[in-house]
Amino acid sequence: MAKNAAVKVINEKDRLAEELEIKKREKDWLKEEVEAKEAREHMLQEEIAQKVAADESKIERxxxxxxxxxxxxxxxxxxxxxxxxxxxxKDVRLEAVKERLDDVWMKAESREENLRHVRQELETKR
Incomplete structure (x- = not known):
């Protein structure tokens, strides 16, 4: 019986050692996963920082x-x-010129009318 108990203890010890080894491998694998995720996160943060800097530069421009x-x-x-x-x-000046031109035109028409009267009088006197 003691032999059976010793075998059971050895088997249990081997099983526990195997479980411990599995747990260590899982721990190492999880540690690698965490490191990989942290590295990806760091890369993403750098990309974001670069994009923010580029956007800020563009905004300034x-x-x-x-x-x-x-x-x-x-x-x-x-x-x-x-x-x-x-x-x-120029519109004000042009308006003033138009007014002066109208005055000159009216004077010219008046003189022309006077000239016609004078001609008529001369013709009637002849």
Missing amino acids: LQFQLVRRREEQEEKDEFILQLKQRVEV
């Missing part, structure tokens, strides 16, 4: 372009305003 375009638009608006003011001044 776009903001600079937006500021430049606003400045250009303000310059164009100012130029257009100046042109409109020039056109208004």
Whole structure:
């Protein structure tokens, strides 16, 4: 019986040693899995950081372009305003010229009418 008990103890010891070896392999495998996942996570974090940096750079570039375009638009608006003011001044001058031309035209018509009367009087006197 003692022999049976000793065999049982040895068998149990072998079984436990085998289980321990299996558990150690599982532990090592899980450790490798964790390391691999941490490495992937680190890579993803680096990729994200690079993309964020690229996006921030792009945002800065776009903001600079937006500021430049606003400045250009303000310059164009100012130029257009100046042109409109020039056109208004020219319109006022043109209106004054038209009025003077109308006055000259009326005087010319009046003189022409007077000239006709004088001619008629001369013809009647002849």
